[in-house]
Amino acid sequence: MRVDVDRTKCCGSGMCALTEPQVFDQSEQDGTVVLLCPHPLEELWDSVEECVRLCPSQAISLDGSALLTDRMP
Amino acid sequence: MTRTDLKPVRFPTERTCPFSPPPELTELRDEHPVHRLAYPDGAVGWLVTGHAAARAVLSDPRFSARGEHRRAAVGGGTPEPARPGVFIFMDPPEHTRFRKLFTGEFTVRRTRRIEPEVEKITAGRIAAMREMGPPLDLVREFALPIPSLVICELLGVPYEDHEFFQRHSEIMLDHERAMDEAVESYTLMAEFLSELVRRKRGKPQDDLLSRVAASDLTDIEAAGSAMLMLAAGHETTAKMLGLGTYLLLSNPDQLEMLRNRPELINGAVEEMMRYLSIVQFGLVRGATEDVELEGRLIREGEAVTVALSAANRDPGLFPDPDALDLSRDAGRHLGFGYGVHQCVGQQLARVEMRVAFRQLISAFPGLRLDVAPGEIETTRLASMYGVRRLPVSW
Numbered sequence: 109m110r111v112d113v114d115r116t117k118c119c120g121s122g123m124c125a126l127t128e129p130q131v132f133d134q135s136e137q138d139g140t141v142v143l144l145c146p147h148p149l150e151e152l153w154d155s156v157e158e159c160v161r162l163c164p165s166q167a168i169s170l171d172g173s174a175l176l177t178d179r180m181p
Numbered sequence: 182m183t184r185t186d187l188k189p190v191r192f193p194t195e196r197t198c199p200f201s202p203p204p205e206l207t208e209l210r211d212e213h214p215v216h217r218l219a220y221p222d223g224a225v226g227w228l229v230t231g232h233a234a235a236r237a238v239l240s241d242p243r244f245s246a247r248g249e250h251r252r253a254a255v256g257g258g259t260p261e262p263a264r265p266g267v268f269i270f271m272d273p274p275e276h277t278r279f280r281k282l283f284t285g286e287f288t289v290r291r292t293r294r295i296e297p298e299v300e301k302i303t304a305g306r307i308a309a310m311r312e313m314g315p316p317l318d319l320v321r322e323f324a325l326p327i328p329s330l331v332i333c334e335l336l337g338v339p340y341e342d343h344e345f346f347q348r349h350s351e352i353m354l355d356h357e358r359a360m361d362e363a364v365e366s367y368t369l370m371a372e373f374l375s376e377l378v379r380r381k382r383g384k385p386q387d388d389l390l391s392r393v394a395a396s397d398l399t400d401i402e403a404a405g406s407a408m409l410m411l412a413a414g415h416e417t418t419a420k421m422l423g424l425g426t427y428l429l430l431s432n433p434d435q436l437e438m439l440r441n442r443p444e445l446i447n448g449a450v451e452e453m454m455r456y457l458s459i460v461q462f463g464l465v466r467g468a469t470e471d472v473e474l475e476g477r478l479i480r481e482g483e484a485v486t487v488a489l490s491a492a493n494r495d496p497g498l499f500p501d502p503d504a505l506d507l508s509r510d511a512g513r514h515l516g517f518g519y520g521v522h523q524c525v526g527q528q529l530a531r532v533e534m535r536v537a538f539r540q541l542i543s544a545f546p547g548l549r550l551d552v553a554p555g556e557i558e559t560t561r562l563a564s565m566y567g568v569r570r571l572p573v574s575w
């Protein structure tokens with residue numbers, strides 16, 4: 109899995125840092141996402157996917173695709 | 182794509198259960214998650230009740246959050262443009278300029294650092310309650326003061342002005358009050374905060390308001406943003422603490438589970454946010470161009486009301502949605518909104534709710550209502566739903 113973040117889209121909600129702090133943090137300056145680990149271990153994949161669903165501004169993408177639309181109800 | 186045959190409905194407000202949205206509202210969601218809505222001012226727009234449609238509207242930049250689109254679904258008032266600094270009523274990039282000044286103050290890490298302070302404030306209220314002895318009004322002694330003290334601490338508002346803030350923040354949001362009263366409260370608050378900003382600029386301290394005063398915002402903008410923090414952060418959290426306690430006391434098995442398994446608190450707070458959805462008349466946006474949404478055509482200029490309470494009971498996302506289950510995964514509730522306006526204070530609100538419920542539950546094992554449940558009055562027509570008073574004993 110490869111994780112990308114787009115800080116220009118990020119609104120600093122903190123949902124990712126709350127849900128998977130091993131992969132996401134937030135800048136002390138403006139609260140935008142800081143990617144700690146672009147290639148997380150497999151055991152973290154589920155929670156990283158949950159972060160993609162939770163992100164209110166679609167700022168996190170996986171393997172080059174912005175949305176898990178097929179998995180989002 | 183149909184323009185539709187749907188007859189506009191009024192936003193349903195008749196609850197049959199104090200903790201659940203009006204049945205008419207959730208029935209509407211099951212039939213037509215996107216429906217025509219008749220606003221009190223005569224305009225016709227849209228009522229969105231499904232979770233997927235709600236998320237689509239709130240994350241789509243074609244739906245503007247600007248004040249002039251924010252037509253109330255219930256109650257009066259004329260939509261107006263944002264006052265300076267009140268960025269909840271702005272769109273990017275104007276919105277971004279303000280929001281980024283605040284997001285750094287509310288990160289997960291920053292709020293974790295505030296947690297000991299929240300513990301201390303909460304312990305102080307518990308001690309005061311013990312001293313007063315039962316019965317007492319939990320709203321007055323616990324739910325209202327905790328968020329007020331926390332936000333004032335954060336902003337750097339002097340303690341002696343806290344009561345002033347509580348009073349005016351409530352008047353401003355109360356639909357049962359006359360409009361001119363609300364306007365007067367707004368003016369008083371704005372004047373006070375402008376003065377405080379000027380003082381912070383002259384003598385900066387280690388608080389949010391001092392940092393905001395040091396940014397490129399004008400005094401009026403800084404005061405407006407500070408006002409927004411207080412108005413958005415005080416009454417909301419207070420309503421969750423009051424109504425949430427009522428909910429727990431009305432569901433003894435769930436309360437017992439939480440008492441026995443305190444580690445459930447984080448998830449329990451999410452479930453309470455989902456279940457109670459205190460922003461009871463939803464969030465309003467305005468279409469800036471024609472948009473198709475789930476087969477309906479929304480025309481440029483039309484208002485869209487997103488009913489968070491109905492979306493949070495969507496069975497497509499939350500199995501058995503009307504059951505309160507503090508151990509379920511309710512993480513994807515929309516109680517804090519969605520999209521670029523999603524609550525900027527949500528991490529702080531989470532910390533406050535976790536700490537307050539945790540301490541309350543462990544301090545008063547015998548906590549109970551001091552009146553019959555039927556006698557508890559809710560704020561039926563205020564945009565923030567909650568209890569006015571919660572008489573308790575232990």
Ligand code: HEM
Pocket residue numbers: 246268269270280332409410413414415417418421459460464465516517518519521522523524525526527529530
């Ligand atoms: C349980 C308590 C809370 C609830 C239910 C709540 C709910 C919400 C919701 C639904 C929104 C989105 C509004 C929209 O999209 O139009 C919002 C925005 C906001 N909230 Fe909260 N909130 C809570 C606590 C707080 C706290 C503690 C603070 C600050 C200390 C705060 C400050 C704000 C601000 C400034 C905004 C505007 C954000 C923006 O427009 O970018 N809220 N809140």
Ligand code: SF4
Pocket residue numbers: 113117118119120121122123124125132134139140141162163164165166167168
């Ligand atoms: S969840 Fe999305 S918007 Fe929120 S901090 Fe993370 S990347 Fe930014």
